[in-house]
Amino acid sequence: MATPAPPPAPRAASPPQDGPSNPLAIGRALLIAVIAGVVLTILAPLGTDAIGLLPRAGYWLGLLVSGTVVSVGGMIVAWRVRWLAERPLMLGLVASVAFSIPFTLVAWAVTGAVFHQGLYDLARIPVFALPTFTVTWVMTALNMLASRVPAQTHAAAQGDAPPRFPERLPPRLRAAAILAVEAQDHYLQVHTDAGRELILMRLSDAVAELEGLEGAQVHRSWWVARAAVADARREERRAILTLTDGSEVPVSRAYVRALREMGWL
The missing domain is CATH 2.40.50.1020 (LytTr DNA-binding domain)
Structure with a gap:
């Protein structure tokens, strides 16, 4: 049972919410990445069934966890832009596009190294673009759904x-x-x-x-x-x-x- 709220203390306006910078949000993002990595390890999509269980787990967990760490850092920066922070769908789309571009190259390079083929075949890069964007968008959507917070307003500073x-x-x-x-x-x-x-x-x-x-x-x-x-x-x-x-x-x-x-x- 909550007690009556005291009058609001004056404070400077800030972004609508602390979102991805919240330690709980970061923990949830990493947990989601690990769960997704385990699921993809079991399902073995995109031809990853050609390698053993442990290398496959390292492949998916490594890609998803490292991608999440980088994307959370970028989301923290983007969240400070009020226009984006107030438009979660646009924020998610911008984040997905921004991070799928470099991680398409990462996925191409790591896949070439793990499977020992096509490492320097630039023609294979577009093959990784759509799957990388899809995974990035799904991960971003899951993190935003798990971290939904109400739009807040703040007491005006004197x-x-x-x-x-x-x-x-x-x-x-x-x-x-x-x-x-x-x-x-x-x-x-x-x-x-x-x-x-x-x-x-x-x-x-x-x-x-x-x-x-x-x-x-x-x-x-x-x-x-x-x-x-x-x-x-x-x-x-x-x-x-x-x-x-x-x-x-x-x-x-x-x-x-x-x-x-x-x-x-």
Whole structure:
């Protein structure tokens, strides 16, 4: 049972989440690489059944683990670019293309060395391009799914410009405390301590304009202010937040772990 949240302390805005730089995310990425390496060792695709079990395990585990280490480093850098961090599908595509290009060459060279053929045959490089991109994309998608975290907004540092979102509300609500924003079809229901208002806007755009208020997206249809959470509970397999106005907000299962680590649950 969570206790009422204290007022948010001022802090500078930062990228939406720490994503791949989180030690847990790095550990998950390596674990996924090892599991994928074991599976490919057993299935022995792309002609790798021609070599023994141990060399085959070294081949797949070596490629996938080393590729994961390099890709995680690149993802940490890319995550600091806010435009990419706020667009996970684009981030995944950029990462897959960026890392499949050099690893096509790595796969070509390592395969030539392991199988003792075609090591210097440049004509064989395109053969490795599609399989390498496919594996890279699948690994990236698995890591992003395993590391899904809610889009967050942060309390404004002293002297920073106020959040832009209140300007979209009618004058009577602009000074009110925003408790939550709920997506309803193409509209947003804005919950404040002085009433509610329906506006035409996408939730993703609203979250961007709420920067300056500490909060997080807790469901695909809900953003909640941290200071508005009065209580949290679990009912069977789902979590529910109770706001200071008595509203109850469902928490997406994909976000439960991240919100627990953030101290919301």
